[in-house]
Amino acid sequence: ITPSREGEEKVWTDAQEALNILLQREREDKSLKPEQDRVTTFKTLATSYIKYVQIFRNLETAYDQIVHPQKRLVIRQVLEGVMGRILELKNDMVTLENSEYHYFDDILQDLKLPPEHIEIPIPRYFIKEKLKALQEREKFLTQILFHAGLQTQKPVKSMAFEEAIKTIQVAERARQGRLRATFMKQIYLEEKRERQAKLQGRTGPNPDDAATCIQKIWRGYIQCKKTEKIGEEEMIFLGMCPPPHFQTASTSLLHAREVNALRGEVQERHEQEYQKALVYIKDRLKEMEGLDIKETLQDQIRQCFIEFGETNGFFNFSPLFSFFRITAIWKNRDEGWNFPQERDPELIKEEKREEVEEEIRVQVDELMRQELKNLKLVVDKEKSDEQKKGKKSEKVRAKKGKTRKKNSRTDKDLTPNRTIDSLYKELAEQGLLIRAKTVNLSDYVGEYSYLGTALRQVDVEPMPSLSDVRQLIALYGILPLGSQAVHEKAPLVKAMLLAGPAGVGKKMLVHAICTETGANLFDLSASNIAGKYPGKNGLQMMLHMVFKVAKLLQPSVLWIGDTEKTFYKKVPKAEKEMDPKRLQKILPKFLKALKAEDRVLLVGTTERPFDADLRPFCKVYQKIILIPRPDYASRFVLWKHIILQNGGILTKSLNISCLAKLSDGFTQGHILQAVQTVLSERRILQMTKKPLRAVEFMTSLARQDPVYKEEEETFKAWYAKTPLGKARIKALAESEEAGKEKGKGKAKGKKEASKDKKKK
Structure with missing residues (x-):
């Protein structure tokens, strides 16, 4: 860990300097006149956005690698501030362009950056810092589902000793039989050739001619191999093909993983020691300096009474540190004594001294109020004081009465005597709280769109790429849910809609949000809540329990699958018994009650958004993300990723480009199904002798229905409304x-x- 300390510090220092320059430039830009040209304004916002993303990436790396607990606290504050600023800039760009998708091709060229550098990283501390709690919650949920019969473990068949011996004997006899059959077949073929040669009266070939023929074939084979090897080396040199053993983990990578694991242990140990030191040093400061602080504060307040004659209100003497003042503490601080990067006691004393002053200040204020009251009693009559108190108490009572009337039914606690564990258990048993699948956002594979800016310049609206969709999910879903500070200060997003054809990965993105943030997943789909908690009061109780558990065990995701059913224009006869529109009127009220400190996100997914009544639909979902089918570049990457993920091997015999072209119109789900159909266990075992070919996937792909142009145009027309x-x-x-x-x-x-x- 220690050899890389200088590199970690440099990453932090560089990010801090870049942030200072960027903030100074923003202050100068605010002093100038507002820009009227939209293109220039967007370019300014986009440039700042890209630079903030670079700073974000560096700060996230520094926070993950530095082991000093106090430095990590400072970096954490800056990191969350940068995340919030990125979301603010994103909101400004959406307002300016009236579009959720933006294209930075020309700006990336000017900054000489590849598209990978604007990918929003998912901070690792979202999961790392609450891993134990998540594991315990997962264990608790597994027990609930198992006892409720909603999840069954696969039974392990026990086998008797005699039965096991019999099975082994049968398998061994079958193996010997296959070998014997192969041997007898070879003998039969040799005898057959000899008989045919005798009947035809042919004699064997001349040995010299046979040797020459063999030599020609062998030399041709060797030369072909050499030519192929030269071609492969040339393609590797040009960067067109990966080097051999590219997928295998190198020794340096394995060593880096070990160092990361060890670093995590050191971070956890230092954090525990730091938390203990906070309590110990605070108690010591109270004992050693508490009386002096108390006397100093009393003298200051008395002096205020004498000089200004203040009768109400008190000054705040606690110092206010700005962010740059905090970071400046570390800039020129000598840490030669702190080689293992443990806590700094002097900084803890400075920090805790402020807290001790604030706590003592509360006590001093109470004493000084009493002293002030005694002084006023000497001057004023006691009756006047009582009358004033009576008036104030009446006003307070009136205010309390008003606030009670204002409280709506959604704010009332309908389950005051129940524990959170009992509510959690009931929701899990009813199937409303479900287990999220372990899917990372990086598994949603898609390539960047390189022609977006060029198409918009000629007034052609480009279709967004899967990379753009991935960015929006990270910005609107993962970052706010993962960080409390970001959720409270950034533009608040309470509900998000994912609309697109079947198979584009909408449900996968919902599970990815839960996986990356450790969020609970509640299923409020019309088909899932049908028949549960009947009646108006039952529906009220169900939503109350869901929102209560979601808030207390935040972050949480409320998912409504096929959400167009909740907002049907006209309910089909076959679905009238299900009552799919149960949530239409009551859901907006509960969403309105959500506050900035509640990390709860409603996510709806739909394949047919045009079946819903548009006005209430858009009123609930403030962010609507239209997910298209994958383009050629994304399909090319998808075929590679899915084949490797399912145990396939990529060779020259497999033309990925051909697959990407022929699969135009098909979604990720179609490609996944085609690959899983072809790559059976038997086909995977044959792969070393029989490499994969593109034609094998075509049969399975041809049996599926693609996304036709008419369907895509329907989605575009709906989104335009x-x-x-x-x-x-x-x-x-x-x-x-x-x-x-x-x-x-x-x-x-x-x-x-x-x-x-x-x-x-």
Whole structure:
């Protein structure tokens, strides 16, 4: 760990300097006049966004690697501040362009950055710092589901000793029989060749001719192998193909994993020692300096009474440290004595001295209020004081009465006498609280769109790529749910809709949000809540329990699958008994009651959003993400990823580019199903002798229905009716009109100039 300490410190220092420069530039930009040109304004916002993402990546790396507990606290504050600023800039760009998707091709070229550098990283501390609690919760949920009969463990068949011997004997006899059959077949073929040769009267070939033939074939084979090897080396040199053993983990990578595991242990140990030191040093400060602090504060307040005659209100003497003042503490601090990077006692004393002052200040304020009251009693009459108190108490009672009336039914606790464990258990047994699948956001594979800016410049709206979708899920779902500070200070997103054709990975993204943040997953789909908690009161109780558990055990994700059913224009006859619109009226009330400190996110998924009533639909889901089918670049990456994930081996015989072209119109789900159909256990065992070919996947792919152009156009037409889609169309129309007016002005100017020339 210690040899890399200088590198970690450098990452932190570089990020801090870049942040200082960026903040100074933003202050200067605010002092200037607001920019009228949308293109220039977007470029400014996008450049700041990209630079903040770079700082975010460096700070996340530094926070994960540094073991000093107090430094990590400072970096954590900066890291959360940067995350919040990224979300603010994203919100500004959405407001400016009236679109959730943005394209930075030209800006990335100017900054000389690859698209990977604007990928939003998922902070590792989201899961690492609460891993034990998540493991205990997972164990508790498994026990509940098992006892409720919702999850059954696979039974292990026990076998008697005699039966095991019999099974082994049968398998061994079968193996010997296959070997004997192969041997007898070879003998039969040799005898058959001899008989045919005798009947035809042929003699064997000349030995010299046979040797020459063998030599020609062997030399040709060797030369082909050499040519192939030279071609492979050339492609590796050019970077067109990965080197051999590219997928295998190197020794340096294995060593890095060991160091990371050891670093985590050191971080945990230092954090525990730091927390103990906080309590111990605070108690010592109270004992040693408490009386002096108390006397000093009393003298200061008495002096205020004498000089200013203040009768109400008290000054706050606790010092206020700005962020840069905190980071400046570490900039020139000598840490030669602290080689293992443990806690710094002097900094703990400075920090805890402020807390001790604040605690003692509360006691001093109470004493000084009493002293002030005694002074006022000397001057004023006691009756006047009692009358004032009576008036104040009446006002307080009136205010309390008003607040009680204002409280709605959603704020009432309908289960005051029940523990959170009992509510958690009931929701799990009812199937409303489910286990999230372990899926990382990085598993949602997709390539960056390289032509977005070029298409928008010619007034063509590009289809977003899967990489863009992944970015939005990280920004709107994972970062706010993972960090309490980010959720409270960044633009609040309470509900998000994922709309797109079947198989584009909507449910996978829901599970990825839960996996990356350690969130609970509640299933409020119409099909899942049908028949549960019947009646109006039952529905009220169900949502109360769900939201109560979701808030107390945050972060939490409330998922509504096929959410268009909750907002049906007209309920089909076959689904009337299910009552799919139960949540339509009551759900917005519970969402409205969510506050910034409640890390609860509603996520809806739909394949047919056009079946829903648009106005209440868009009123609930403030963020609507339209997920398209994958483009060629994403399909190329997907085929590789899914084949390797399912045990396949990529060779030259398998033309991935051909698969990507022929699978145009098919989704990730179609590709996954085709790969799983082909790569059976038997086919995987044959792979070393019989490499995979593209034609094998075509049969399975051809049996599935792709996403046709008509369906894609239907989704586009529906999205154009959403609030953001309407705003985008309106903005484009205004820009076109402005362009036409400019063109008319130029043409008019040219005509007048030509008339003047003729007159002259």
